[in-house]
Ligand code: SF4
């Protein structure tokens with residue numbers, strides 16, 4: 415019988431402690447966001463997937479199709495191609511595909527680019543039910559602004 419009342423008192427005590435913690439937290443600054451309606455702003459050094467940079471003057475990707483980033487990637491996850499239109503001074507990028515599922519964000523591709531054409535995006539809100547969406551990310555279709 416004593417054990418019965420002991421358990422009730424213990425239960426009431428732990429409930430009061432839990433409710434006390436909840437009550438105190440109600441008046442503290444929130445540390446979470448109403449995701450997905452609001453999301454965090456990434457810091458300048460955040461590494462999202464790589465992205466191509468755009469030339470402000472022409473609006474075109476800065477990439478000159480030198481292939482250095484593709485060669486530098488240890489995971490072999492960059493496949494790019496270009497063409498030299500007749501009379502043009504240099505090649506024009508026609509395709510830039512990234513396999514983000516094998517990218518380790520090591521940054522060797524960004525470091526290898528001597529034309530300031532590649533950077534890390536601040537994109538972290540990536541969701542998909544299909545793995546293929548990240549195996550073949552078309553970076554030419556999501557060229558970022560000049561940074
Ligand atoms: S960050 Fe590293 S692994 Fe990812 S694409 Fe660039 S070189 Fe390859």
Ligand code: SF4
Pocket residue numbers: 476477478479480481482483484494526527528529530531532
């Ligand atoms: S290293 Fe830079 S310029 Fe060369 S192909 Fe890669 S992104 Fe383009």
